[in-house]
Amino acid sequence: MQPFIPDRAFFEPRALDYPIGRDIYRRLQDLGVEIRYTTSHNRVTGIPGDDDLQRYRNAKRTLVVGVRRSLEFDTSRPSAEYAIPIATGCIGHCHYCYLQTTLGARPYVRVYVNIPEILERAHGYIDERRPRITRFEAACTSDPLSLEHLTGNLRRLIEFMGQEEYGRLRFVTKYDLVDSLLDARHNGHTRIRFSVNSDYVVRNFEANTASLEERLAAARRVAEAGYPLGFIIAPIYLYEGWREEYEEMVRRVSRAMPPDRRQGVTFELIQHRFTRPAKRVIEKRYPKTKLDLDESRRKYKWGRYGIGKLFARTWRAIGSCPGPWRIFGPSPFGASLSPRSKSGSGGKPLAKFRGCRLVFLDQIDPKTAETRAVKKWYHEP
Numbered sequence: 405m406q407p408f409i410p411d412r413a414f415f416e417p418r419a420l421d422y423p424i425g426r427d428i429y430r431r432l433q434d435l436g437v438e439i440r441y442t443t444s445h446n447r448v449t450g451i452p453g454d455d456d457l458q459r460y461r462n463a464k465r466t467l468v469v470g471v472r473r474s475l476e477f478d479t480s481r482p483s484a485e486y487a488i489p490i491a492t493g494c495i496g497h498c499h500y501c502y503l504q505t506t507l508g509a510r511p512y513v514r515v516y517v518n519i520p521e522i523l524e525r526a527h528g529y530i531d532e533r534r535p536r537i538t539r540f541e542a543a544c545t546s547d548p549l550s551l552e553h554l555t556g557n558l559r560r561l562i563e564f565m566g567q568e569e570y571g572r573l574r575f576v577t578k579y580d581l582v583d584s585l586l587d588a589r590h591n592g593h594t595r596i597r598f599s600v601n602s603d604y605v606v607r608n609f610e611a612n613t614a615s616l617e618e619r620l621a622a623a624r625r626v627a628e629a630g631y632p633l634g635f636i637i638a639p640i641y642l643y644e645g646w647r648e649e650y651e652e653m654v655r656r657v658s659r660a661m662p663p664d665r666r667q668g669v670t671f672e673l674i675q676h677r678f679t680r681p682a683k684r685v686i687e688k689r690y691p692k693t694k695l696d697l698d699e700s701r702r703k704y705k706w707g708r709y710g711i712g713k714l715f716a717r718t719w720r721a722i723g724s725c726p727g728p729w730r731i732f733g734p735s736p737f738g739a740s741l742s743p744r745s746k747s748g749s750g751g752k753p754l755a756k757f758r759g760c761r762l763v764f765l766d767q768i769d770p771k772t773a774e775t776r777a778v779k780k781w782y783h784e785p
């Protein structure tokens with residue numbers, strides 16, 4: 405995929421006190437990007453557009469370079485102990501993305517330049533928990549790989565974590581610009597996970613992201629560079645023909661991975677869900693979306709903050725589905741993408757990933773022993 409070049413950038417003047425801020429400034433200048441200033445990365449005004457929709461689209465093409473003020477990290481369960489903040493906002497246009505609602509009226513793309521302070525804080529968190537391992541998720545509020553060619557911040561995190569005996573980094577991406585990370589001194593402490601999905605989902609709901617083939621080619625390069633690797637299949641979305649297309653997608657993942665790099669690959673699965681506030685935002689921002697937001701076909705569950713989520717009945721569909729699809733089950737964890745035939749005896753496998761680990765994230769229930777088992781492997785490096 406072509407690297408992202410913003411239409412305009414805003415700098416907090418203080419960002420230029422940092423070498424990383426000055427580097428980004430020079431890079432944007434060389435690219436001919438229009439540069440303006442803002443007093444705060446939290447209050448950017450002047451993004452053009454005649455209406456809300458146009459302003460939203462322009463905001464996604466606006467880079468804001470600032471200094472992260474709060475150095476208290478949010479938690480990021482179950483994926484990691486902490487979310488490490490290096491960027492907020494994303495250039496992608498995934499219709500189902502939770503950033504639609506969590507970022508509210510500030511969908512522009514923010515990157516932070518005080519990385520040494522952020523890493524110092526991360527070191528403090530690692531120290532507090534030592535000798536236990538502390539994991540940091542770098543993609544909670546953004547897809548930082550899509551910005552790496554402008555900031556270089558992921559590489560800084562990877563090399564920092566490579567030197568931390570008790571620190572681990574993980575991030576997930578729908579992009580493919582991994583080349584600048586391949587020779588980073590990661591020391592096996594960073595797990596890079598690629599978000600993959602069926603053709604239909606990528607085509608209809610994931611605009612301005614890398615194609616599945618590009619993501620898989622990047623996954624292969626990352627695996628060959630010795631990084632721990634994972635795939636996130638999310639959201640699993642039901643539509644006419646979903647089983648065949650998801651099966652084909654699993655085959656493509658399998659074909660893309662060199663056999664000697666399949667050990668220890670993780671798979672995380674999340675079904676599609678939405679909240680009612682998210683539905684309102686999606687319908688406004690993507691008025692022609694094909695995303696099925698029909699509440700009558702969903703199961704309602706109470707979520708955090710008193711906001712209910714509407715789930716597809718995916719797991720039941722998967723669990724009852726005969727044939728190769730059962731590579732994903734029936735156990736919510738401890739299963740592997742191992743051969744399983746339509747008849748249950750022999751047959752050509754869809755994918756072979758020995759020693760891989762698999763979790764249905766939606767089935768994590770904090771009260772159960774199963775959850776503890778899931779966490780145990782999930783939290784390995």
Ligand code: SF4
Binds near residue numbers: 495496546547613
């Ligand atoms: S790439 Fe990820 S973070 Fe970006 S819009 Fe899509 S789902 Fe959201």
